[in-house]
Amino acid sequence: MPVIRALSKVAKQALLAPACGCQPLTVAIRNISFSPRQVTPGSDASFHSVSFSETDHPKVLITGGLGQLGVGLAKLLRKRFGKNNVILSDIRKPPSNVFHSGPFIYSDILDYKNLREIVVNNRITWLVHYSALLSAVGESNVALARAVNITGLHNILDIAAEHGLRLFVPSTIGAFGPTSPRNPTPDLCVQRPRTIYGVSKVHAELMGEYYHHRYGLDFRCLRYPGIISADSQPGGGTTDYAVQIFHDAVKTGKFECNLKPDTRLPMMYIDDCLRATLEVMEAPTESLSMRTYNINAMSFTPEELAKEVQKQLPDLQVTYEIDAVRQAIAESWPMNFDDSNARNDWGWKHDYDLPELVQTMLNFIGSDSRIAQAN
Numbered sequence: 001m002p003v004i005r006a007l008s009k010v011a012k013q014a015l016l017a018p019a020c021g022c023q024p025l026t027v028a029i030r031n032i033s034f035s036p037r038q039v040t041p042g043s044d045a046s047f048h049s050v051s052f053s054e055t056d057h058p059k060v061l062i063t064g065g066l067g068q069l070g071v072g073l074a075k076l077l078r079k080r081f082g083k084n085n086v087i088l089s090d091i092r093k094p095p096s097n098v099f100h101s102g103p104f105i106y107s108d109i110l111d112y113k114n115l116r117e118i119v120v121n122n123r124i125t126w127l128v129h130y131s132a133l134l135s136a137v138g139e140s141n142v143a144l145a146r147a148v149n150i151t152g153l154h155n156i157l158d159i160a161a162e163h164g165l166r167l168f169v170p171s172t173i174g175a176f177g178p179t180s181p182r183n184p185t186p187d188l189c190v191q192r193p194r195t196i197y198g199v200s201k202v203h204a205e206l207m208g209e210y211y212h213h214r215y216g217l218d219f220r221c222l223r224y225p226g227i228i229s230a231d232s233q234p235g236g237g238t239t240d241y242a243v244q245i246f247h248d249a250v251k252t253g254k255f256e257c258n259l260k261p262d263t264r265l266p267m268m269y270i271d272d273c274l275r276a277t278l279e280v281m282e283a284p285t286e287s288l289s290m291r292t293y294n295i296n297a298m299s300f301t302p303e304e305l306a307k308e309v310q311k312q313l314p315d316l317q318v319t320y321e322i323d324a325v326r327q328a329i330a331e332s333w334p335m336n337f338d339d340s341n342a343r344n345d346w347g348w349k350h351d352y353d354l355p356e357l358v359q360t361m362l363n364f365i366g367s368d369s370r371i372a373q374a375n
């Protein structure tokens with residue numbers, strides 16, 4: 001009975017707590033070992049809570065780190081916090097340059113004990129959760145997408161709440177759907193996505209915010225646009241065409257686009273995306289009026305992108321062979337993203353517009369292919 005009474009007191013405190021005042025619940029979790037996932041009886045929950053303030057630098061774990069974004073983020077964070085303070089993890093075997101560039105560890109986000117062991121043994125304080133199946137691959141394997149994007153997220157939330165971690169989970173333009181306002185799309189509006197990817201990301205936004213209010217979890221989330229990078233391949237999304245065009249333009253002079261020429265989507269160069277991630281993770285709590293923000297840089301159609309590339313490579317030939325699944329997804333997504341809250345609250349500002357993006361991508365891929373030809 002006393003335990004039940006204590007629990008109902010905790011629940012009452014939770015409902016009465018101010019949206020940002022998470023202290024009472026955090027204390028309750030520690031005092032009576034009531035956590036989102038029950039802490040083993042007899043264990044001392046406070047033992048796990050290594051707060052960021054105890055160390056000079058955060059100790060960061062990146063899940064799903066071998067995808068398009070993780071390696072670049074590790075590089076940026078290692079520059080800032082030191083090589084050994086940032087651990088990349090994935091279920092795939094890392095290429096040797098990645099393996100030798102800093103700590104890498106196997107981590108399957110569906111294995112809760114494995115996650116807990118990594119967090120405890122390495123005294124992790126920040127968790128960047130990148131593991132996911134993206135929009136197009138998600139539609140071709142819904143069961144796996146549901147497991148990785150939803151069950152996996154539950155593991156991540158519980159680990160982060162139990163161990164007092166600051167947690168970053170990216171969301172996406174894909175978290176909106178055909179009934180959302182598309183031009184522009186604000187932070188708060190109807191979200192009824194039609195992909196398992198989008199559904200799982202809305203779920204992540206809501207669960208993260210719920211854990212923030214309920215358990216005091218320091219949850220931070222950015223909705224990324226389509227991300228464009230030169231030295232890492234996209235993992236099966238709808239916006240992948242905007243990366244592939246550069247590789248094909250340089251290598252073959254021909255590009256077959258799987259979206260219609262007038263399909264407008266928000267996009268961002270990877271350096272802006274990774275910097276935004278670091279900036280929101282470092283933003284003082286008081287500056288965050290929300291926990292999930294849109295971020296934006298530019299918006300273009302395949303035709304506009306092709307024209308910009310043709311300014312540098314006039315012989316590029318672009319044809320269109322529409323992928324019905326990707327086209328339907330793209331037509332349900334925002335055309336322009338309103339990121340004014342991120343700009344006002346924590347000073348978000350993008351560096352790359354379309355001309356700089358194209359120049360940078362062609363310089364990078366061009367010099368890469370010249371090196372390859374010389375070898």
Ligand SMILES: NC(=O)C1=CN([C@@H]2O[C@H](COP(=O)(O)OP(=O)(O)OC[C@H]3O[C@@H](n4cnc5c(N)ncnc54)[C@H](O)[C@@H]3O)[C@@H](O)[C@H]2O)C=CC1
Binds near residue numbers: 090107234
């Ligand atoms: N790349 C983009 O344009 C955008 C990405 N995002 C989000 O950013 C995050 C990172 O995206 P990308 O790097 O592009 O994704 P990606 O698809 O390139 O990489 C995802 C990684 O997750 C790993 N993974 C899959 N199952 C796993 C499991 N059970 N345990 C651990 N790892 C597992 C994969 O091996 C892969 O390396 C994702 O959450 C994605 O939704 C959001 C919007 C745009």
Ligand SMILES: CC(=O)[C@H](N)C(=O)O
Binds near residue numbers: 134172174224236237
């Ligand atoms: C915008 C995204 O989330 C991703 N690149 C995808 O196209 O699925």
